[in-house]
Amino acid sequence: MTTHTLLSDPQEVIGKQWSEHQSPEQAKILGLARDALLFVSATGQRYRFEDFRKSLESGARAPGTFEQPRDGLTNLEERLNRTEGFFTKLRDEADSTGEKELIQVILDTLHFISSTGQHSAFSEYLEHVEAGAPPYAIASFDTKEEAEAWLGNQPSPPVSANVLIANDYHDVLHNRETNIRRLPRNHDLEYYLAELKHEEPPVATASFASLEEAKAWLKAQPEPARWAWVSIAGEFYLAAYHPNINHRALYPLSMAKGYEVEPDEP
Template sequence: MKIFEPLSNASLFAGKRWRSAMSAGREEESELWRYLREQFSFISELGQAYQFEDYLQGIPSTPPPYVSAALDSRQEAASRQAMALARKALEEAPGPDQAKHALILINLLNFLADTGQTADFEDFFTHRLDYAPLAMASFATREEAEIWLKGLAEPPSPARILIGDEYYLAWYSREDGSRGVSRDFTIEPYIEELTARGIPPNTPSFKTREEAEAWLVHHPASPFSFLAIAGEHYFAVHHKRLKRHTLHPVARSLEEWEEEKKTAARQSAQ
């Protein structure tokens, strides 16, 4: 996945400047650097890295940098301000590496504009704390997810998906054609943190899952909520893009997360 190295480096480049501007009290500039940095999170979580790699092939490599015409109609938008900041960073880059990072940020803005995703990204950026971690597709079973993955000539990768009530990571390597799905412990840290603060004493209680799901249709979690089903606590997660909720049994989720952390610690030690 060659595209991930320049994307990651550009994200680090923006992150350093975000922290520098923030520590210097330049709030507006720091927010724009955060905007540029979050582009990486957006396309990564939606599995669009290879699409971006292909997009770069059609961008002129000679100066001045290409700027999408789709941005012209968004003069007041953060994307226009971010573009001005990224172009300034390109012009003032002290070396070729920094220039490459700035150019990636510029072309991420262009990619989002040319693919009609700027408004979606700005919603993601502005309301990220109001949304659950993104998942781009939902499947009832792992078999369904694997059939979907195998049926695509070039799947989105890596991309979070939902299988039943769990997060999984769907991945594909353009270099060797391999692909697969693996469990992704995305929501468990949230459950751990919020449970540690204490489960609210007056959580909604239901006899069956069907009753809970019917109630959530009219009372969506924002984006998380505790409830009880047949006396057991669950963590409800609202997936706005997919128009559904997942329900995570708190006790089992915490046990699985502890096991996952122990496994990761053993692998790290080895």
């Protein structure tokens, strides 16, 4: 397990526990563990998490303070506790050292979220996942210059997270050994749109004559849906809302051309 696969390798353990006939409770526990690992990765906290684990190994005080769950988050705290109990038992019963290590990463992830006061952020991320929303982004910029200035000013930049630049998805890449910082374009949105088109064929919830009219409509919504199909001048768009960065966007479905999902075999 390398630092680059630290948050992905433990998914194998979760997959082995998943079964068609599992109880609803176990499905919730395994799903929460899966999403906890994805949350730390999607929010660009891999280096921060590595440092957290080193502090645990050295016996030093873990960074951050425990968050007292506010109204509406008590249920999440209970789910985290049940998930921790499940994987603690699984670790203690594991046969191999390798499997124990992978399970420990899951347990450390749950502890990391709680001890660094991220209940609210994790709860919002879970809502994002459950809604089937577009790929998670941690920031939005109008221009590449603005994004590069932001990245250059970060004392501890995120790593392997998404940001939006003029509504295009870019990776935040950072190597803290060399301090190289880059923002390459990625195609996560195109793949997402192609898959969404396959799973939720477009049916417009609203129609507009122009892009400007659609933008005004989306801006006027007090709290839009995470995503909805709309029609603009006869073309389908995805109206998306990213509440964690307070960003609203209209993504043309035409972006998915060339990224179509293969139809299921009969």
